Amino acid sequence: MEITENLRVLLDTGEDWERKNTSLPGVSIIRLPATRSRPASLAMEVNPVDENGRPMKKKGIMVMGRTELLAFRQIFVNEKLEQLLTAVEAVLPEKKGAKKISGEILEI
Helix, strand or coil: HHHHHHHHHHHHHCCCCCEEECCCEEEEEEECCCCCCCCEEEEEEEEEEEECCCEEECCCCCEEEEEHHHHHHHCCCCHHHHHHHHEEEEEHHCCCCCCCCCCCCCCC
C-alpha cells in the first residue's frame, strides 16, 4: 500500500488523536478530530528520540503544512537561536543527576 493510501485510510477510518509512527525516528502522524470549522485532518508530529528510541519531550512540534515546515526550518537555522539557548542554559540551575557530556565530538 502506498503512503498516500495509508494516510487516506488513517484520515477516513482512524480514531481521533490516533498516532501512527513512521520509519523516520521521531516523526509520527496524528489524526486530528474535526472541529466546527474544519473536517478531521492529519498532522505530522516531530519529537526527537533518545538513544533508547523514547521521545525526548512529552509533546513534539505539530506541523500541518509545508508553509509551517519551512517557517520552522528558518527559525531552527538562525544562529541567534543557539545564542539565545546558550544564554538561557547559563542562567538555569543545573539539573540534579544530569549527566555530563564529554567534550569529544564525532565529526560526521
